[in-house]
Amino acid sequence: MAESKKIATRAAYGEFLVQEGANNDKLIVMDADLSGSTKTKEFARVFPERFVQSGIAEQDLMAEAAGIALSGHVVCASTFAMFAAGRAYEIIRNSIGYTGANVKICATHAGITVGEDGASHQTFEDIALMREIPGMVVINPSDAVSAKKLLKQAVDMEGPAYVRLGRSAVPVLYDEDHEFKLGKAETLREGDDVTIIATGIMTAAALEAAETLAGEGIQARVLDMHTIKPLDEDAVISAARETGKIVTAEEHSVIGGLGSAVAEVVVKNCPVPVEMVGQKDVFGESGKPDELLKKYGMTAEDIVEAVRKLAKN
The missing domain is CATH 3.40.50.970 (Thiamin diphosphate (ThDP)-binding fold, Pyr/PP domains)
Incomplete structure (x- = not known):
């Protein structure tokens, strides 16, 4: 890529x-x-x-x-x-x-x-x-x-x-000849210890986080969930069953977005711990994009911390 x-x-x-x-x-x-x-x-x-x-x-x-x-x-x-x-x-x-x-x-x-x-x-x-x-x-x-x-x-x-x-x-994460399908997640990295399901700009952050985690001996699967609806439920269920832990990452509220959609699937099919990285229940403010992402907890390091939290538990 x-x-x-x-x-x-x-x-x-x-x-x-x-x-x-x-x-x-x-x-x-x-x-x-x-x-x-x-x-x-x-x-x-x-x-x-x-x-x-x-x-x-x-x-x-x-x-x-x-x-x-x-x-x-x-x-x-x-x-x-x-x-x-x-x-x-x-x-x-x-x-x-x-x-x-x-x-x-x-x-x-x-x-x-x-x-x-x-x-x-x-x-x-x-x-x-x-x-x-x-x-x-x-x-x-x-x-x-x-x-x-x-x-x-x-x-x-x-x-x-x-x-x-x-x-x-x-x-740019994909080659020009890559084929996509609406409703089907893209597996960007394989891993058996935890799955990071990301969407939008947080997908690049998820890949960065996976590299950091690999240095700590944690192999993270990374999914690009480009279609929120219809959600790729099969990919979510497989991730839950095969890795046992899920972190979602989105530049959106943790209420009602990707994290909620994933949790809905997990709780009905294969309950596992889920951590959500995204905008918490607060408004933003004016500032540089990178500074705001850091302040409001939507960076690669925030994804790493969420994985570490699951690992401790």
Whole structure:
């Protein structure tokens, strides 16, 4: 796996849209006055007749997206995750989720790594909100390669999806020819002592933690759970049975996100100890992304400490 460069998943999203737009005349892209930040700007330049700028009106954006999708198109609707999942939730639930509209909500700037924008823009609730909606597929890519390939699968499938994308550049973990499948976790490292199940930007941190743990004689299995819903239950159950301990890692609240989804599977099928690394029940603050990740306990060292805690018990 290549780790020589860093690319933001929102940047990969922008590149994907232009590539897909050239081959799919049913694709409509929409934005809420943030096309420079969400990276939909290039699609708007190349395909202006298939780009809709809704302005700072996120509820309207989602309602319009539902109507356009129900007329026979596939729509990628973008804004910051805070505004998509938060401000427009009711419209997403009733106009997109309930109708099964073919809308892909591609939300950028999720989690604490929004950084200096502060607590008002740092959403930790979006995965929890979206996975509650019946029929909603929830995707959280770990790098630029997986982002493009999972976006392609999301666009090709019928029905609503929520794709979580980040602001900051993150390591490229996969080779360009790697194949992915929605709903199927990727095993990035084998191990029999503990399993680290990570999603999004925390996947790179999980690999770093596994290296540290190997130096302590602990062999950690690392899973990239890029699809939160439908969750790869088989991978979770196998991890529980074969390693006996699980640590989850996410740039999201430990309430309702990946950790909760994994715990739901474990408690019903193979109860084992589970530790959750993520945003605790607190708001964030303005600051540099790396500093905030450290302060709020979402680093490789925090994953290592969670594994050590399980080992002691």
